Amino acid sequence: MTAASEPLLRVEGLQVHFPIRRGLFFDRTVGHVRAVDGVDLAIDRGTTYGLVGESGCGKSTLGRAVLRLVEPTAGRVVFDGTDVASLGGEPLRHMRRRMQMVFQDPLGSLDPRQDVESLLSEPLQAHGLGGGKAGIATRVRELLDAVGLPAAAMRRYPHEFSGGQRQRIGIARAISLEPDLLIADEPVSALDVSVQAQVVNLLEELQERLGLTYLVIAHDLAVVRHISDVVGVMYLGSLVEQAPADALYDEPLHPYTRALMSAVPVPDPVVEERRARILLAGDLPSPANPPSGCRFHTRCPWRQETRCDDEAPVLRELAPGHLVSCHWAEEIRDGVLRPKSAEEVAATQGVSVRATGADGGFEPDALLQGVDEPIERR
Amino acid sequence: MSIEAMPPEGALRSDVPVLEVEDLSVTFTRRGEQPTRAVDGVSFSVSAGETIGLVGESGCGKSVTSLAVMGLLPKRGVQVGGSVRLAGTELLGASDRTLRRLRGSEMAMVFQDPLSSLNPTVPIGTQVTEVLVEHREMGKREAATEATDLLDRVGIPDPARRLKEYPHQLSGGMRQRALIAMALACSPRLLIADEPTTALDVTIQAQILELLRELVVDSGTALVMITHDLGVVAGLCDRVHVMYAGKVIETADRYELFARPRQPYTGGLLASVPRLDAGRGVPLTPIRGSARDAIPWAEGCAFAPRCDNAQDDCLTEVAGSTVPLEYDGPGRELRCRHPLSYPQQTPAGATASGAGR
Numbered sequence A: 001m002t003a004a005s006e007p008l009l010r011v012e013g014l015q016v017h018f019p020i021r022r023g024l025f026f027d028r029t030v031g032h033v034r035a036v037d038g039v040d041l042a043i044d045r046g047t048t049y050g051l052v053g054e055s056g057c058g059k060s061t062l063g064r065a066v067l068r069l070v071e072p073t074a075g076r077v078v079f080d081g082t083d084v085a086s087l088g089g090e091p092l093r094h095m096r097r098r099m100q101m102v103f104q105d106p107l108g109s110l111d112p113r114q115d116v117e118s119l120l121s122e123p124l125q126a127h128g129l130g131g132g133k134a135g136i137a138t139r140v141r142e143l144l145d146a147v148g149l150p151a152a153a154m155r156r157y158p159h160e161f162s163g164g165q166r167q168r169i170g171i172a173r174a175i176s177l178e179p180d181l182l183i184a185d186e187p188v189s190a191l192d193v194s195v196q197a198q199v200v201n202l203l204e205e206l207q208e209r210l211g212l213t214y215l216v217i218a219h220d221l222a223v224v225r226h227i228s229d230v231v232g233v234m235y236l237g238s239l240v241e242q243a244p245a246d247a248l249y250d251e252p253l254h255p256y257t258r259a260l261m262s263a264v265p266v267p268d269p270v271v272e273e274r275r276a277r278i279l280l281a282g283d284l285p286s287p288a289n290p291p292s293g294c295r296f297h298t299r300c301p302w303r304q305e306t307r308c309d310d311e312a313p314v315l316r317e318l319a320p321g322h323l324v325s326c327h328w329a330e331e332i333r334d335g336v337l338r339p340k341s342a343e344e345v346a347a348t349q350g351v352s353v354r355a356t357g358a359d360g361g362f363e364p365d366a367l368l369q370g371v372d373e374p375i376e377r378r
Numbered sequence B: 001m002s003i004e005a006m007p008p009e010g011a012l013r014s015d016v017p018v019l020e021v022e023d024l025s026v027t028f029t030r031r032g033e034q035p036t037r038a039v040d041g042v043s044f045s046v047s048a049g050e051t052i053g054l055v056g057e058s059g060c061g062k063s064v065t066s067l068a069v070m071g072l073l074p075k076r077g078v079q080v081g082g083s084v085r086l087a088g089t090e091l092l093g094a095s096d097r098t099l100r101r102l103r104g105s106e107m108a109m110v111f112q113d114p115l116s117s118l119n120p121t122v123p124i125g126t127q128v129t130e131v132l133v134e135h136r137e138m139g140k141r142e143a144a145t146e147a148t149d150l151l152d153r154v155g156i157p158d159p160a161r162r163l164k165e166y167p168h169q170l171s172g173g174m175r176q177r178a179l180i181a182m183a184l185a186c187s188p189r190l191l192i193a194d195e196p197t198t199a200l201d202v203t204i205q206a207q208i209l210e211l212l213r214e215l216v217v218d219s220g221t222a223l224v225m226i227t228h229d230l231g232v233v234a235g236l237c238d239r240v241h242v243m244y245a246g247k248v249i250e251t252a253d254r255y256e257l258f259a260r261p262r263q264p265y266t267g268g269l270l271a272s273v274p275r276l277d278a279g280r281g282v283p284l285t286p287i288r289g290s291a292r293d294a295i296p297w298a299e300g301c302a303f304a305p306r307c308d309n310a311q312d313d314c315l316t317e318v319a320g321s322t323v324p325l326e327y328d329g330p331g332r333e334l335r336c337r338h339p340l341s342y343p344q345q346t347p348a349g350a351t352a353s354g355a356g357r
């Protein structure tokens, strides 16, 4: 059952809908927030799956549903060949031990009244691991060493550490039970860049040493590209594209992925000046009332008169391992269809957006358009 | 829809920068605590139509610098020294009345968290029209029309309806636009934007940055952009001042800075950020430690405990003086005794991935 070829984690048709309650006693359900609305993904052992998307698209909810911190509305989570929903009691506890989470805000997730030693030994004691007092003390020292903190850190409290050091404590705690899967929700987004790089390197090093499998949730596409083997892009509760990291960045196929990537600033003025930006019209629609058909159609620069508004696209495999959910992905890739400017989209969809610098004429198959040919700045 | 290229009156003399900050220092003195010098001898200037960037990690003094310029620091427990001149007029020591008049008419600020700088109990339309009535002496009706125009200009859809809405009814991006609209209400000569897009999604950030870019080009506003995001700096700022522990440690135009960072801290920052256009295998080279490890400038270079180039003479005790900010070639200034060097000069614009490491 646990053949090496079987992915460590498989998520099938996962849905998480939160009821929206109104009324004097919040007793009337007036609708649902479709936080996660039918996601399929698989993560191979020892690899990193990066999940990106904008605020509110359902990334954290997906991570929490995998751990069953929220109950899925529908769908399956299969961990190491076992349907997690079928478990209860001791087997569920055991499974939870094998899946751990690292949070964005290390201070919020660490009890401020516990010193580091007690923070790190607590999970060991709770699971009866570590082999008694002496064993636990040794293990705590090993853990601190693994995340690059001095043994003297043991007697100190979370508030005495910098943000990066706190994140190291959070990671030490997460790996203390020797999990197989680590779900890291925005593990570096609260950190300064110099410290962010330390934590990214630490995660990579631990993965190599301990053979960990990661689900990394982040809104920073550059961090995700750096750390991931496979990247999934979410929009309003669904995956719109999934591909090996390099393939995704070399040739993003979904219009949303293209817009997202063109919006990420690159720390290089030469690149910044030459690349085209695909500005999107308007804001993210509400997940309580998602648009019909393709959910991206209200903002999509490539939207067509047919299919987009009334037919929901499904994920299709256009190249090995490269999945995209867009009716027109081939035509867009081959440059048969041309994008409209954000203003034009805005005009047809009744939303507004300011004019963009690079209007129309994007090179459809390059992330950094016209690298050889500078675009005139006004 | 382009904003008329109308230089604000008085600013026609382009030789006088819109803002000149000289040797600015801010010390917080709280009773029973050691005074902390949050800003320590910072100088920079911005001209009309120019964008400068203040970058650095959390706590290096970016926000305190901008609050000092705007005259928004608390009166008690704060000592401000140096000079801040807006189009030649000294602001430090100016009366509250003068400052209040200048804020809104001549200079404006946009903050990271728009919700905290908008009044939650007043519709945004009223908040924008109030600025117009107060500073541009418009009538109510005229102000309302102008407010609609402003919201439209910053890309708020259906502006006439939005004017009646309260801040919490708008999305984060819309609120930031509303705040920018208020800042623009009086066509200020100077706009200070303190992490204006940090709380926003990248696609919305792209819209806001585009808006700021247009503003600078079309109306000649002088823009001070405060950010920790080197990508934002690369795309927006003409000149960049890198700050560490309250001091400017390196100044250069953006091409120079990114192609050939000289300060080990700047080089370290650039080697720390993952790039979207870099392959997966490219390793990150972080700076060790964190900003907490800084030593007081009086004892030596504050960056010394984290610096790979540090030598004994980086400490005041050994060298007999603190590390000064000095001329480092045309348009560059540097505070460092053992800077990164580049054996052969590559043409400006070469990339700096993994520079100097």
Ligand SMILES: Nc1ncnc2c1ncn2[C@@H]1O[C@H](COP(=O)(O)OP(=O)(O)OP(=O)(O)O)[C@@H](O)[C@H]1O
Residues within 6 Å of the ligand: A018, A019, A033, A034, A035, A053, A054, A055, A056, A057, A058, A059, A060, A061, A062, A219, A287
């Ligand atoms: N417990 C809850 N009850 C009701 N709605 C919820 C709950 N948790 C999340 N949501 C809603 O579900 C949607 C997805 O939220 P989620 O936190 O998963 O997004 P996210 O992608 O992690 O965003 P961010 O990048 O801001 O962290 C949002 O609209 C959110 O408001």
Ligand SMILES: Nc1ncnc2c1ncn2[C@@H]1O[C@H](COP(=O)(O)OP(=O)(O)OP(=O)(O)O)[C@@H](O)[C@H]1O
Residues within 6 Å of the ligand: B028, B036, B038, B056, B057, B058, B059, B060, B061, B062, B063, B064, B065, B228
């Ligand atoms: N009101 C205050 N009283 C005392 N110290 C303060 C006060 N405001 C700021 N400081 C200190 O001044 C220093 C600089 O703070 P500042 O807010 O300017 O940092 P910043 O560069 O804007 O950082 P960030 O990127 O986190 O916004 C910090 O060490 C901070 O603790």
Ligand code: SF4
Residues within 6 Å of the ligand: A254, A255, A256, A294, A295, A296, A297, A298, A300, A301, A302, A303, A304, A307, A308, A313, A325, A326, A327, A328, A329
């Ligand atoms: S299906 Fe249509 S609206 Fe959706 S992403 Fe593709 S082109 Fe755009």
Ligand code: SF4
Residues within 6 Å of the ligand: B263, B264, B265, B301, B302, B303, B304, B305, B307, B308, B309, B310, B311, B314, B323, B335, B336, B337, B338, B339
């Ligand atoms: S002065 Fe010395 S310690 Fe400071 S940055 Fe330069 S080499 Fe490093």
Ligand SMILES: [Mg+2]
Residues within 6 Å of the ligand: A059, A060, A061, A185
């Ligand atoms: Mg989240």
Ligand SMILES: [Mg+2]
Residues within 6 Å of the ligand: B062, B063, B064, B194
């Ligand atoms: Mg700040």
